[in-house]
Amino acid sequence: MSNRQMTAAFLMILMTAALIGCAGYAPEEIHYGTDQCDYCKMTIADQSFGSELITQKGKVLKYDSIECLAAADMALASKSQDVHSRWVTDFGQPGQFLDANKAWIVLAERQKSPMGIGLVAVSSEESAAKLVDDVGGRIVAWSEIKEIVTVAWKLENSN
Numbered sequence: 829m830s831n832r833q834m835t836a837a838f839l840m841i842l843m844t845a846a847l848i849g850c851a852g853y854a855p856e857e858i859h860y861g862t863d864q865c866d867y868c869k870m871t872i873a874d875q876s877f878g879s880e881l882i883t884q885k886g887k888v889l890k891y892d893s894i895e896c897l898a899a900a901d902m903a904l905a906s907k908s909q910d911v912h913s914r915w916v917t918d919f920g921q922p923g924q925f926l927d928a929n930k931a932w933i934v935l936a937e938r939q940k941s942p943m944g945i946g947l948v949a950v951s952s953e954e955s956a957a958k959l960v961d962d963v964g965g966r967i968v969a970w971s972e973i974k975e976i977v978t979v980a981w982k983l984e985n986s987n
C-alpha cells in the first residue's frame with residue numbers, strides 16, 4: 829500500500845467511526861418522579877409525556893412534555909445550537925420513545941398534558957385518528973406545534 833492509499837484508508841476508517849458515532853445517539857431512560865424538566869424545571873412525573881432533545885454534541889436534555897420540548901427547541905434554535913434529534917413518548921406506553929419526526933402528534937381537546945396545552949404523541953396515523961375520535965382535537969405538524977406553544981405561552985413577548 830502506498831502512503832496515499834494508507835492515508836485514504838485511514839480517512840475512511842475515521843469517517844465511518846464518525847458516522848457510527850452520530851447515529852449512536854439514543855434517548856436515555858427518564859427517571860420519573862426524580863428527573864427535572866430542562867425547560868420548566870418541574871419534576872418529570874407523567875410517564876406518557878416524557879420527551880427528550882439530543883444536541884449535535886450528544887447531550888441529552890429531558891422534558892416533562894411535548895410543550896417544553898418545542899419551547900426548548902426554539903430557544904436552542906435562537907442560539908444556533910444544532911439539534912441531533914427530538915424524542916417524544918408514545919402515549920400510554922411508558923418508556924417507548926418515538927422520533928418526533930415520525931410520531932403523530934395530536935392537539936387534544938379532552939386529554940390533559942403536563943403543561944396544559946394537550947399535546948399527545950402516538951406512533952401511527954391510525955392511532956392518531958383513534959385518539960382524535962376519543963378525546964377530540966386534531967393532528968398537528970411539528971412546525972405548527974411551535975406556533976401553538978409560542979402563542980399559548982406568549983414566548984415572543986417574553987424573549
Ligand SMILES: [Zn+2]
Nearest residue numbers: 865868892896
Ligand atoms: Zn417542562
